[in-house]
Amino acid sequence: MWIERYLFNPTFFDKIISFLFLPFTFIYCLIAYFKFPKKYKDMKIPIISIGNIIIGGSGKTPFTISLANELQDVAVILRGYGRKSKGCYLISKQGEILEDVEISGDEAQEIAQNTKASVIVAENREEGIELAKRIGAKIVILDDGFDKPFKKLNIVIDVFIKNKFCIPSGGYRYPRTFLKYADIILKENIDFKRVVDVPECPDCVLISAISKPQRLLKYVKTDKYHFFIDHYDYKKDEIENILKKYNAKTILTTNKDYVKLKNFGFDIKVIELKFEISSNVMNKIKEYLVKYE
DSSP: OHHHHHHHSOOHHHHHHHHHTHHHHHHHHHHHHHHSOSSOBOOSSOEEEEEOSBSSOSSHHHHHHHHHTTSSSEEEEEOOTTOSOOSOEEEEETTEEOSOHHHHOHHHHHHHHHOSSEEEEOSSHHHHHHHHHHTTOSEEEEETOTTOOBOOEEEEEOOOOSOOSBTTTSSBSSOGGGGGGOSEEEOBTTTEEEEEEOOOOTTEEEEEOSSSGGGGGGTOOOSOEEEOOTTOOOOHHHHHHHHHHTTOSEEEEEHHHHHHHGGGOOEEEEEEEEEEEOHHHHHHHHHHHHHHO
């Protein structure tokens, strides 16, 4: 996809376009600096934020799932991007699913189906935190909460990309200097490790709508694949046509995609992705929770 190549792995001509946008990037960075919170509200509950400084996927959701499974009495709060609902919803309570993917969005449903945490979606994160307190949560994990104005443990997954500029010239949401606002900066293969389990599936076609889906080809060696834009709203007839095109009987996909595809009745196999969090990082998180008490 051209836009992802431009933002993350630009060609020579992409770089020319990138430089032309630099005046707008300068304005964007100024606005980002002044809008970034300098004061933080104490919500009277320990909050662990999982964030990043780039556009698109960096591993926030699988990291959140792994962390939620390490803790107890947790509520995970996220915006619920791509959902067909507005406002604050309790998607699951301690592992019991209460709402479907159209209400929750794909990432919230993925977390709900893979943890015993309570999951809440809310554009207004403060409203979500108050709901978490009312249902008895003792810890809040804030997905994509780097720039939210609450007292919290600010964890950032640091991903280096070739295009070093902020949007619209590059793939950074915030300049790398903003990492100074993080309490813990995570480096892959140092602070966490991805463990990917790809099921055997010789007659599969790989279908996905995650950010930067080409990265899946590192783990799945196939020329039978079809990728959509992030958070794509799948249509059953489109999937049927893709299966016919590749003469495939089975879909190979990610957990994030599975929550949208499962109701179509296709044969589906799922690529399992888990994060192993280092003991050093877990110790820092537990120290924060102890100090909060």
